[in-house]
Amino acid sequence: MTRPLSQLEQLIGDLSTSTSQESDLLLLQLDEASADRLRLCAIPHTFDADVLRALDPHLSTEEVEQTLEEFQKLPAVMQVADCLALHDVVRQQLFAQWLIPERRQEFSAASRRLVELYRPRADESTSHESPSQRSWLFHLLGADLEAGFREFREVYQARRDLGRFSECEALVRLLREYQPVLGPNEWSWFTFYEAEVADDNRNLAQAAGLYDAVLKRVISDELRARALLRSASVLRRLGQFEPARVRCAEAIKSGAAPHLIHHELGLIARDGGEVDCARTEFERSIELAKAISSRRDIVVALNSLGTLLLKLAPREAASLFQECLGLLDRETDTLRVAQVLNNLAMANADIQEWSASELYFEQSLQIKRASRDVHGEASTLLNVARVYRAQQKRDQALDALVKSASLFERAHDTMRSGQVQRELARLMRVSGREAEADDYARTAIGSMRRVGNDDEAKAIAREFGIRDAADVRWRRRFWMILIGVVIAIAVIVILAAT
């Protein structure tokens, strides 16, 4: 046996029982002091000179540079943008080793130094989202799990309230790394957050399973109430109305806010087609929300009831939306204001209060334009065109529809653009402009074909008496084949006869 081979076999033999061969191999490439520093580098996700200095404060500037130079040569170290990162497999193995009880003290101390490094400046909010803010939060958990977890919950909730769901998922992924050391309370909240993320990502079955897992644990009343309500909502969207109602009943016992429970019960009844029951629940929700002056929840419940009544009792719906509008701040609730104005305009259209409807649509349109919301502007223009038509304002209707179609095209919504073209064709027809009606109808058919909506294309063709090109092609092909078959049969018969 040659000498190099025996050296290699000895090296491999030493690692044969290891469960972390990749990181062991890496550490074998370094002397003891460098190996210790590399272990420290597995605590953060990436590292550079500043991070290394924080991890090992005894290093001089020169030593920091030398260490980074040495690490850069390792196959397990990669350059990521302006810093270095350990290969995932190695980092996971080394990070897991930091979480064992014997090393927790050293780990917490190193994490505390990283917390200081990443601490947000005085002019930065802790809820600001950036890689350094995430790093700060991640190391805060390592420095002091309890305090870090409190901060994590606040930041997570702040991101949620802003609708930053992708950021919430990124935060939960960070927390997942501490799974082995989470206490029972933290574990339950972590599972709850995982369920919320699954729910945000429309993985309803997964979310339902995770909420169930939370509810099976011994948990605080606050968490139980929240999990029950969220679980009810998920079950409703899965079409499981009875189990959803059971969850709501349990939520009442757990001390969940009654107005929220009644709102959810209203949604369950609405989705189950029980309109009267839905109305009663929404009314109860409004009453209870008013009792505690929860403006945001009053608005939500009023809007739910208004939407429910939009077709059934538009006058009542209009009055609810009006009340809703009065509660909203036009400066800070602008998105909701635009939605309510739209609903209000539709309710007024349904009771044929055309000028009021037009006014509300115009107000909604102003918000959409000021917000550079191309799609929203296109939708509102389509709606207001119907109101113009009803008032015989054909020129304005035409103008609104032409703009709407162009904006839908700009937003690459070919389907909606096709619907607007169909409306344009209808408008042209009632105006006696048959040729233009025909052109618009053909464009609408083309749009529907492009998005694969053949049924709609055929319906438009039928409505306007147009022979759909695709249909004509199909018929032509059919006749060609039929004629071909007939000729072939004739030839065969003639040949057979002769």
Next chain:
Amino acid sequence: MTPFLQQRLARFVDREGEMRSFCGMLEQKDWPRPIMMIWGEGGMGKSSLLMRMVHECSLRQFGKAEVFWTDTRNHDYVAVMRKIRDDVGAGGFVEFTNLINFFTAPPQHRIEVVVGTKGAISAGSGMELATGASVGTVAGVNVEAGGIVIKDLMLTDPRNDLGISESDRMMRLTDQFISELNVTASTRKVVIFLDAVEKATDLTQRWVWNELLGAVRDDRLANVHFVIGGRQQPVIDDRWRPLIEEKQLGPLKREHIVEYLKKRGLDLDAGEQDLVAETIFAFTDGNPFKVASAVEAFARKRESNAGK
């Protein structure tokens, strides 16, 4: 390029098929598949291969952008577009940058810049500045010697005084970005590398597929190629199949380890080299990362033994 990176590229072995396809994508005008997906389990050398491909782009002076996800650098869709813009050249994305500032910066921190069709530029008409403030320091617009430069304020939270939903905001920003990227790519080929994409959040992954790559599928983006590295085998439906070249990275073969040992410059004769390669192959199952680590650890052991 750092000397370490050069050294790594020099020791790169195998993956000839992947590199051939990639070079074909760069060189042939009528290359049918503008998206290359490279996948394989951890340690299979995805990042090293992407590094090599990035280098090929540099040599050909193509535009390129690299987006690499880590748990703390978890780019959302806006961050992905910002990174691509900055890598490709922010000068070609003025309207996009303006739009991001519009959606995120409150009016008191922002001034409007209108670039006219005949080159006329007006900035901040009608705006009021606080005492002591100057246009040059206000929000995203720098008045510099060469003209007005629009700078991204790098804000992330959407303004709450706008009536636009998050999904519509995403569509507007993406449309503007795609439109300017398409113009930029009309003058030179652009290659976009997306690595460790499995670490992106679900929402971001959906955006990458439906909106960013969707623009390629819908012919709204030409002369732009994508290389995507990930751990999981992608589920590719029929709509995408003609556009995607899928490459699974497998383990190295014994001869690749011999080649690596040669490139590493270990002082071994041919017989020793074969035996060492055989042993490393048996220990690592050809996992490239493990192979490289084992060779380095072996080299280190030899050096320390020689010093004794």
